[in-house]
Amino acid sequence: MDRVLLSHGAGGREMAALIEQVFLARYGPAGFRGDDSARLSLGGREVAFTTDAFVVSPIFFPGGDIGGLAVSGTVNDLLTAGARPLALSVSFILEEGLPLATLERLARSMQETAAAAGVEIVTGDTKVVPRGAADQVFITTAGLGEILRPGISGAGVRPGDAVILTGSVGDHGVAVMLARENLLSGREIMSDAAPLTGVILPLLEAGLEVHAMRDPTRGGIAAALNEMARQSGVCLEIAEAQVPVRPAVAAASEALGLDVFQVANEGKMVIILPESQAAAALALLHRHPLSREGRLIGAVVPGPPGRVQVRTALGTTRLLPPPSGELLPRIC
Numbered sequence: 001m002d003r004v005l006l007s008h009g010a011g012g013r014e015m016a017a018l019i020e021q022v023f024l025a026r027y028g029p030a031g032f033r034g035d036d037s038a039r040l041s042l043g044g045r046e047v048a049f050t051t052d053a054f055v056v057s058p059i060f061f062p063g064g065d066i067g068g069l070a071v072s073g074t075v076n077d078l079l080t081a082g083a084r085p086l087a088l089s090v091s092f093i094l095e096e097g098l099p100l101a102t103l104e105r106l107a108r109s110m111q112e113t114a115a116a117a118g119v120e121i122v123t124g125d126t127k128v129v130p131r132g133a134a135d136q137v138f139i140t141t142a143g144l145g146e147i148l149r150p151g152i153s154g155a156g157v158r159p160g161d162a163v164i165l166t167g168s169v170g171d172h173g174v175a176v177m178l179a180r181e182n183l184l185s186g187r188e189i190m191s192d193a194a195p196l197t198g199v200i201l202p203l204l205e206a207g208l209e210v211h212a213m214r215d216p217t218r219g220g221i222a223a224a225l226n227e228m229a230r231q232s233g234v235c236l237e238i239a240e241a242q243v244p245v246r247p248a249v250a251a252a253s254e255a256l257g258l259d260v261f262q263v264a265n266e267g268k269m270v271i272i273l274p275e276s277q278a279a280a281a282l283a284l285l286h287r288h289p290l291s292r293e294g295r296l297i298g299a300v301v302p303g304p305p306g307r308v309q310v311r312t313a314l315g316t317t318r319l320l321p322p323p324s325g326e327l328l329p330r331i332c
Helices: 013-024 066-079 100-117 171-180 197-205 220-232 247-256 275-285
Strands: 038-042 045-054 083-095 120-129 137-147 161-165 212-214 235-239 270-274 295-301 307-311 317-319
Touching: 045 066, 066 083, 066 100, 066 137, 066 197, 083 100, 083 197, 100 120, 100 137, 161 275, 171 247, 197 275, 212 220, 220 235, 220 270, 220 307, 270 275, 275 295
Parallel strands: 083 120, 235 307
Antiparallel strands: 038 045, 045 137, 083 137, 161 270, 161 295, 212 270, 235 295, 307 317
16 A cells, blocks of 8 residues: 555545554554544543544535534544543634535534534634635544443453344435435435434443444444454354345445445444343333334354354345445545
């Protein structure tokens, strides 16, 4: 590798290799795990800290916009660490000529999303670049949260665990892709972008023994499951028939030549916990509008460590590899 490619930002094999070759080779904490948030000890309190960048195109899409997406994505990354989100920073890179009304609309969306998540936007920065040096607006964020349940990590998956998914897959990526290509007719396919505080905090507050969580954004559930299988050195098996996919999303994915398991989501969570607690977790999830479609989709099974496999409707199994290639650029 001697050049940065679009595939290096797609959430798959190439991005993992870039992180290892360039960034981890030069900085990073000892014992780096590769989770969505770092864990820090501040004055005897354990906190989660995360950062993210958003370059989605178009900046307005069915079901959301880059502003609400930025808040939702940052909040959800904190939740994966078992943390209650507390505060966010937001920085804007604006292209000269951006209508002020557009910026005000994005700021309003961010405020509304933060209020829904119970988090404050407390600081930020603004830079303006000449026309052509950016595409309307890019947003970077950082988030801080109070860890409620220590030890939740992609490295914490154990034999005997169950895999739960909070809802249908592929909605965000397909909605953005169709809007970008002007292929979306009506609003039957909409992004699922949303902060999941109301979904995840009740699980933590109920004392359930959650071992791992991951929001399946770039690279979809294929990337999220492979990351956790690799971190924990276990084999995960999911039942293809149990993974919810909206019919319109399935049809659009097939027409576009996409594997819906690799398509980004921005309002879903993969939750792994002991099988004995799966029913209690699902009962809590089904109380919230954003997770009423939550399902048990798989389990940790004997098999090669670091592997994810899919049990098909015919009873056979196939490998679900980590995503590779360009996938869907600028999807978040």
